[in-house]
Amino acid sequence: MTTLKRICAAFLMLSISLLLLTSCLSYRDLDHVVFVTSILIDKDEDDNMVFYFETLNAIRSSSKGANQEKRIVYKITNKNAADAINSLEARTSVPISLAHNKVILFTEKFSRSGLDLVFDLFDRWQESVNRTLLCIYDGDPKDFIKPTNQEENMTGLYLYSMLGNKKSVTSYGVKINIKEFMNQKYIGDKVNSLPIITVSxxxxxxxxxxxxxxxLVKEYKMVGRLDKEQTYYFNLLLNNQVDGNINTANPEDETKLVSMLLLKNNYDSDLELENNDLNVTIKLRLNTVISSIQGELELTKANIGKLQDSMAETIEENCLKLFQEWKDKKIDVFDIQEKFDRKYPSEAGRNIIEDSKLRMDVQVEINGTSSVRDAE
Structure with a gap:
């Protein structure tokens, strides 16, 4: 029995040794790969494409405690986007991997010249993953090369986490990956919306x-931008999930504001073609709670009613204003074309935004109020 136990113990130790050896070999393989974590693409004065590849380079040693990882940004300038990766590999002694690339950023200058110059390249790269997020970069490339953010040194990882934050995205932007972008460019009016990342x-x-x-990107070219406030109403019109506060006037002092936090949004829309015009009706039912009050406000039934009506009017006015602005530009950024083509296939292909009329039906309900608030 003792001999059997010794044999089992020896076999177990040999198995563990082989497992550890295999793991070390795999780990050592990782030391010989440069991982791209984000890419910034710009255009210079000579019309060249400028790629900034943020990479994570593993510098390993067999000595205990000597392991370290280093962030390196490679700047590649090319006329032809297809040569960018080859040029990058010519600057490193190990293979390049795009399998962990988190974010692709385009400067506004490059976005207005046309993303098609590089986008098909990303779509064809076998290692490039569909979940890679897309952004428009509003800042100096020097800040991308040498970031000062203290939370996370790797810009790609930081932005990927930021855009994964539901509240920040649905309040002030959108979230879109490569696969979603490629799908949307074939649908309706072929307009995509990309979040703008600004460097302070x-x-x-x-x-x-x-x-x-x-x-806003139509057929690969940026055609305009929406600020944070406009984006809030843009998301409401598209039935994107929306969080955050909306301000309206204090009914007892119109120089002061009352902020209401949106808790829930019920959305419904309908299209009706009548006399060659498309009537678009959007119904919004919003549940809110008062988050802050400037000045004094007695929350009587009458004042609560005024707040609800005032907020509904604010939302309606801003949605109609945004809709009219893009209707005048004859660009559908609200997915109306897609719904129209689906409901009226015999009319598909007609630029219906020019003949569309928007009607908003907004109702706001305020929950959880107490008798008196005096926040400031």
């Missing part, structure tokens, strides 16, 4: 990133 120029927060609205 303020002295106290210089270099910090924040979501600052959306850029």
């Amino acid at each position: 120029k303020d002295e106290d927060t210089k270099g910090q990133y924040y979501i600052n609205g959306v850029g």
